[in-house]
Amino acid sequence: MDSSLSEPLLAKTKLDQASFLSKLTLSWVNPLLKLGSSRALDLEDIPSLVSEDEANVAYQKFSNALESLSREKSSSSMSRNLVILRAMARVYMKENVHWFFDSRRSGMRMRSALMVAVYQKQLKLSSLGRRKHSAGEIVNYIAVDAYRMGEFLWWFHSTWSLSLQLLLSIVVLYVVAGVGAPPGLVPLIMFGLLNVPFAKVLQKCQSEFMVAQDERLRATSEQHENH
Known part of the structure; x- marks a missing residue:
């Protein structure tokens, strides 16, 4: 076996070190796939998360944006849900313009940030708040609502792109048939x-x-x- 294949791939496949073309074609993950086809992967073979993808970092960005919006006068009359959506848009809107891969990545960060936020909020609940929000409801917030928010970005891009593909297919079909x-x-x-x-x-x-x-x-x- 090639000695280069047995070396950990942390430096070779780390996403933040990949070029734009490598990110576009997902070729940055090829060394890891090549190693996985030759032997079972060990934990040290798996590339570490980019710092921006860690749940703590995602939560800190979301929390800072939420606190900033809460201090703005224009947000004082808004509902809490709308302020949260604005905070999500402020943190993740820009990076979602790279479509599928980055939308999946942003969705993962959004889900992680919301899960940590719910957990942090749950630790601060009073006795009255714990009676109003059962353990089942809190689990649903984490397992269902946070997951749906993370999937929203991908489905948003899928909706307009699939509609465009369907329209173009109909045009091509009409031209041919x-x-x-x-x-x-x-x-x-x-x-x-x-x-x-x-x-x-x-x-x-x-x-x-x-x-x-x-x-x-x-x-x-x-x-x-x-x-």
């Missing part, structure tokens, strides 16, 4: 509309599942407190 293109779109539209009620059923089932999970965790926590 002429008047035969519109009849071919009818089944596509029909099946798309048929998926709507199924999506609503799945959404309803997911909501009911989260409510049941919250009630189960609430009952479990109350049982432990009684004992």
Whole structure:
């Protein structure tokens, strides 16, 4: 085996040291994939996180932006949720212009920042606050709401890009097939509309599942407190 392959790849695959072309093509991860195809990876082979991707750093940036907005007079009349969204936009909007990879990366940072923020808030809850916010609700904030915020950026880019791809595909199809293109779109539209009620059923089932999970965790926590 090549001795270079057995060396840790921390310096070779660290994202912040990669060039723009390497980031664009994701070639910075190729040495790690090459090593993984030759043997099982050890912990020291895995590149460390860039400091900006660490949960503590993500939370500090979000917390600073939130505190700055809270001090502004223009934000005094806004709801707390809107101020949080503005803080998220201030910290992560710029880097989301690099589309899929950076949107996934930003989503991970947003999720980490919100998870730490919820945990920090939970430690400061009073007795009254703990009765209003059960353990199940707090778990849902971390496992569901923070996760959805992290996924929002990727779905945002997917929505406009897939719509653009679909439009371009229809244009190409019309240029190639002429008047035969519109009849071919009818089944596509029909099946798309048929998926709507199924999506609503799945959404309803997911909501009911989260409510049941919250009630189960609430009952479990109350049982432990009684004992």
